[in-house]
Amino acid sequence: MFESLSDGLQSAFKSLSGKGKLTESNMREGLDIVQTAMLEADVSYQVVQDFMAHVSERALGKRVLLSLRPHEELVSIVHSELISILGPVDPSLHLKKEGPTIIMLCGLQGSGKTTTCGKLAQLLKEENIKPLLVAADLQRPAAIDQLHVIGKQLGVPVYSDKENKNPVKVCQAGVEKAKAEDARVVILDTAGRLAIDKELMAELQRIDKRVGPDQVYLVVDGMTGQDAVNSAGAFNEALELDGVVMTKLDGDARGGALLSVKHVTGVPIKFIGTGEHFDALEPFRPEGMAGRILQMGDMVAAAREAHRIVDEKEREELEAKMASGDFTLDDFKSMMEKVAKPGLMGKMMGLMPGMGQFKDVLESDEAAGGIRQTIGAINSMTMAERKNPKEIDAQRRTRIAKGAGVQTPVVSQLIKQFEVMKPLMQGMAGKGAGDRMKMMQQLQSSGAMNDPNMQGMKMKKGSGKRLSPSERAKQKREREKLVRKMKRNRK
Amino acid sequence: MAFWRSKKNQDDEVPQSKSTASNDAGNEIRPVDVQTTASQSGATSTEGSSKSSGPQSKSGSGGLFSKMRGALSKTRQALNTDIRDLFKAEGRLVDDKFLKELFSRLIRTDMGVASAEAIRDDVAQRLRARVVSLEEVLETITEQTQSMLIQESTGLQYAESGPTVILVVGVNGSGKTTSIGKLAHHLHQSGQKVVLGAGDTFRAAAVEQLTVWAGRIGCEIVTGKPEADPASVAYQTVDRALSIDADVAIIDTAGRLQTQTNLMQQLEKIRRVVEKKIDTAPHEVLLVLDATAGQNAISQARGFSDAAGCTGIVLAKLDGSAKGGVILPIREQFQLPVKFVGLGESIDDIAAFDAAAFAKALFAP
Ligand SMILES: Nc1nc2c(ncn2[C@@H]2O[C@H](COP(=O)(O)OP(=O)(O)OP(=O)(O)O)[C@@H](O)[C@H]2O)c(=O)[nH]1
Ligand SMILES: Nc1nc2c(ncn2[C@@H]2O[C@H](COP(=O)(O)OP(=O)(O)OP(=O)(O)O)[C@@H](O)[C@H]2O)c(=O)[nH]1
Ligand SMILES: [Mg+2]
Ligand SMILES: [Mg+2]
Numbered sequence: 056m057f058e059s060l061s062d063g064l065q066s067a068f069k070s071l072s073g074k075g076k077l078t079e080s081n082m083r084e085g086l087d088i089v090q091t092a093m094l095e096a097d098v099s100y101q102v103v104q105d106f107m108a109h110v111s112e113r114a115l116g117k118r119v120l121l122s123l124r125p126h127e128e129l130v131s132i133v134h135s136e137l138i139s140i141l142g143p144v145d146p147s148l149h150l151k152k153e154g155p156t157i158i159m160l161c162g163l164q165g166s167g168k169t170t171t172c173g174k175l176a177q178l179l180k181e182e183n184i185k186p187l188l189v190a191a192d193l194q195r196p197a198a199i200d201q202l203h204v205i206g207k208q209l210g211v212p213v214y215s216d217k218e219n220k221n222p223v224k225v226c227q228a229g230v231e232k233a234k235a236e237d238a239r240v241v242i243l244d245t246a247g248r249l250a251i252d253k254e255l256m257a258e259l260q261r262i263d264k265r266v267g268p269d270q271v272y273l274v275v276d277g278m279t280g281q282d283a284v285n286s287a288g289a290f291n292e293a294l295e296l297d298g299v300v301m302t303k304l305d306g307d308a309r310g311g312a313l314l315s316v317k318h319v320t321g322v323p324i325k326f327i328g329t330g331e332h333f334d335a336l337e338p339f340r341p342e343g344m345a346g347r348i349l350q351m352g353d354m355v356a357a358a359r360e361a362h363r364i365v366d367e368k369e370r371e372e373l374e375a376k377m378a379s380g381d382f383t384l385d386d387f388k389s390m391m392e393k394v395a396k397p398g399l400m401g402k403m404m405g406l407m408p409g410m411g412q413f414k415d416v417l418e419s420d421e422a423a424g425g426i427r428q429t430i431g432a433i434n435s436m437t438m439a440e441r442k443n444p445k446e447i448d449a450q451r452r453t454r455i456a457k458g459a460g461v462q463t464p465v466v467s468q469l470i471k472q473f474e475v476m477k478p479l480m481q482g483m484a485g486k487g488a489g490d491r492m493k494m495m496q497q498l499q500s501s502g503a504m505n506d507p508n509m510q511g512m513k514m515k516k517g518s519g520k521r522l523s524p525s526e527r528a529k530q531k532r533e534r535e536k537l538v539r540k541m542k543r544n545r546k
Numbered sequence: 547m548a549f550w551r552s553k554k555n556q557d558d559e560v561p562q563s564k565s566t567a568s569n570d571a572g573n574e575i576r577p578v579d580v581q582t583t584a585s586q587s588g589a590t591s592t593e594g595s596s597k598s599s600g601p602q603s604k605s606g607s608g609g610l611f612s613k614m615r616g617a618l619s620k621t622r623q624a625l626n627t628d629i630r631d632l633f634k635a636e637g638r639l640v641d642d643k644f645l646k647e648l649f650s651r652l653i654r655t656d657m658g659v660a661s662a663e664a665i666r667d668d669v670a671q672r673l674r675a676r677v678v679s680l681e682e683v684l685e686t687i688t689e690q691t692q693s694m695l696i697q698e699s700t701g702l703q704y705a706e707s708g709p710t711v712i713l714v715v716g717v718n719g720s721g722k723t724t725s726i727g728k729l730a731h732h733l734h735q736s737g738q739k740v741v742l743g744a745g746d747t748f749r750a751a752a753v754e755q756l757t758v759w760a761g762r763i764g765c766e767i768v769t770g771k772p773e774a775d776p777a778s779v780a781y782q783t784v785d786r787a788l789s790i791d792a793d794v795a796i797i798d799t800a801g802r803l804q805t806q807t808n809l810m811q812q813l814e815k816i817r818r819v820v821e822k823k824i825d826t827a828p829h830e831v832l833l834v835l836d837a838t839a840g841q842n843a844i845s846q847a848r849g850f851s852d853a854a855g856c857t858g859i860v861l862a863k864l865d866g867s868a869k870g871g872v873i874l875p876i877r878e879q880f881q882l883p884v885k886f887v888g889l890g891e892s893i894d895d896i897a898a899f900d901a902a903a904f905a906k907a908l909f910a911p
Binding site: 091094095096097099100101104163164165166167169194195196197198200201202203204205208249250251276277278279280281282285286303305306307308309311312331 | 650653654655656658659717718719720721727748749750751752754755757758759803804805806836838839840841842843845846863865866867868869872891
């Protein structure tokens with residue numbers, strides 16, 4: 056599987072050189088990758104189908120902007136489509152001017168209802184609004200205690216009646232108490248229930264009918280899978296929801312179920328829960344969620360930023376030079392200089408033909424140091440030498456090394472590497488990613504990449520062997536270490 | 547320990563080292579009453595909801611497996627995962643359209659893209675361009691799934707001597723505490739002396755929740771002060787188990803996300819502390835997964851296995867409309883067997899995992 060959607064798309068569009076229109080045939084593979092990404096993010100199958108149809112309709116015939124590559128164009132269409140579906144936002148609780156506003160939370164077992172009651176109470180408290188919590192879960196052992204503990208922690212009153220076994224009555228009594236005490240908001244904590252449990256769904260409908268909550272929110276676990284369409288659909292049918300809260304998004308769940316929920320209910324997503332503490336409730340932001348579902352992080356933004364640094368024309372010139380074999384050490388240098396700024400490297404490499412796989416390793420400081428040395432070495436060459444490195448003999452190598460303050464082998468390696476690279480780059484420009492991959496492997500096994508300067512650049516060579524979980528874990532840890540390092544460097 | 551085994555296997559039962567239960571008592575996991583949900587629909591919800599706690603189960607009668615099957619079949623209508631509607635009476639041509647439809651049905655089980663592709667491709671390879679009968683394809687898929695899930699043993703691993711220590715871990719709200727209650731009840735019913743350890747000292751009223759379960763079961767519980775170090779509660783629980791000569795100690799832990807490194811380290815610490823008391827302990831580390839979870843369960847299995855060394859899975863909330871198909875990739879990647887399934891909130895709503903029944907339920911009408 057691809058590390059991220061954008062990597063996958065990049066390889067899907069290997070046959071497209073850079074411009075043109077999005078067509079059914081050139082998009083097919085890209086759309087398949089988007090579909091896979093969404094399914095892996097737990098968006099329900101049917102919802103994915105509808106979404107894909109919508110996206111391809113929107114994308115079809117669209118000219119790819121000069122500044123974007125086709126995969127970026129598609130990502131940006133998918134991204135904006137997701138944002139528009141997940142929106143519009145409405146974080147308001149729609150409090151009434153007169154009398155208490157009743158908010159009811161419902162959902163499957165363990166989704167986070169009771170905790171979210173506490174979080175909403177905290178939110179209201181911060182605005183100096185007095186809430187009352189009502190313990191309407193009479194099923195789960197110690198559910199009433201749980202709400203009382205939360206009330207105590209927050210200094211918010213809790214209504215409960217351990218003798219009463221009828222949640223409708225408890226809710227009614229809670230609302231009466233709120234009126235008597237002048238609480239502006241009543242939050243009903245209902246028991247978790249399965250959407251297919253007819254009887255308990257009917258009970259919820261009775262509360263809805265007799266107590267008449269102003270706002271009914273469905274609390275959905277962020278880790279939910281394909282079943283989200285069924286459960287959210289059933290709750291919405293029974294209750295006419297007014298909003299959705301998705302919890303447990305502080306982990307690594309992609310949260311694609313939210314798209315399913317939105318699709319079947321059509322109600323606004325109010326908040327997301329990002330922790331167990333009461334302040335871990337955030338107003339919903341479709342942009343963040345869209346990026347999360349697609350797992351492309353700030354890919355769109357990064358692409359834009361990178362475009363600012365190398366404009367399309369420059370890149371085309373570079374590609375043309377590579378293709379014609381006119382690519383000199385001087386061009387190589389200016390390419391290196393562009394990317395030598397820490398943090399920019401990865402982004403830049405993502406834009407270079409076939410270089411996406413170097414992203415992580417290039418962001419290490421070893422690599423950055425190596426590139427500085429390489430640039431230094433090229434700087435102390437004459438223009439003629441840069442054009443034709445073959446004429447650099449042992450004597451010149453020593454001179455260059457001295458001038459750059461590096462060891463002589465560094466210069467030798469650079470020259471050797473460039474000679475091997477040049478024809479490969481020539482072939483690479485305009486070729487598909489698969490061929491590029493092969494060439495890069497060739498390049499690596501040729502020893503050209505064994506240069507101490509370029510050590511960071513060793514590419515992941517697919518051996519065809521499946522990694523064991525522990526090997527994979529090790530690889531992941533190493534990658535994470537690299538990323539952390541990179542972040543430190545950026546500070 | 548007959549009760550963890552399938553009815554059909556009872557004949558060829560292998561004696562278990564630690565069983566003190568008679569077979570009859572063991573079979574008590576069989577529910578007491580029959581299907582109450584539908585018949586009560588008219589009643590107002592005072593006491594009488596199907597969710598009422600106490601030693602009653604709402605699952606159908608029959609042995610362990612038919613119980614699991616019965617519970618799973620409830621949702622078939624709602625889910626529309628019937629692969630059979632893909633086929634007309636005379637059979638259908640296996641073409642791209644057919645395979646796409648099949649794929650969509652597979653995806654809906656939460657097995658994930660890779661597993662669904664593997665199964666689809668297998669069907670394509672075997673049956674493409676043929677006109678197939680329903681039975682043929684169903685057999686293929688069920689067989690394949692079942693073979694993915696085949697596992698040597700689903701029973702609990704017991705200590706050779708002294709108390710067996712079971713540590714229960716998982717993400718927030720997956721069903722840990724409830725599963726402990728149900729599991730402890732069945733062990734208790736089969737004649738084993740059980741001690742619970744209220745190792746969730748963080749979540750509001752988590753200790754009270756487990757205390758209610760201990761009361762229902764009639765077993766001992768070790769609790770610490772709120773905010774106490776969970777490792778110290780675990781230590782005391784094992785200590786208590788040793789001193790009262792208990793057969794089993796089950797330790798609850800607070801829910802945590804696998805990405806929270808500090809909290810994951812806490813699990814490692816709990817393990818170490820338990821190990822200090824009994825060097826072969828914990829004998830089981832059960833990861834409780836929510837059957838409604840999607841692909842994140844894979845990350846959960848990875849994270850909790852790395853930190854806590856899981857030995858098995860409890861798949862809770864399988865009584866809902868979710869299929870729990872994510873255990874397929876988990877089984878493949880981590881060799882973690884599913885040991886038990888949760889089928890409701892009542893004390894008897896637990897069953898031994900059975901690969902055949904599960905595979906059938908995933909795709910059955
Ligand atoms: N990490 C994380 N945990 C959360 C979040 N919201 C709730 N939880 C945890 O999820 C678990 C279940 O939360 P509850 O609030 O008890 O869930 P519930 O829906 O009331 O559960 P039932 O009443 O049993 O149906 C608890 O451990 C909470 O602390 C969240 O946003 N992030
Ligand atoms: N329908 C159904 N509900 C279940 C099952 N197992 C647990 N639940 C419910 O799910 C909710 C959460 O269960 P808990 O046992 O509190 O979950 P937990 O993992 O201990 O939660 P935290 O300690 O907050 O992380 C409760 O409402 C349980 O009654 C099951 O098998 N089926
Ligand atoms: Mg609750
Ligand atoms: Mg718990």
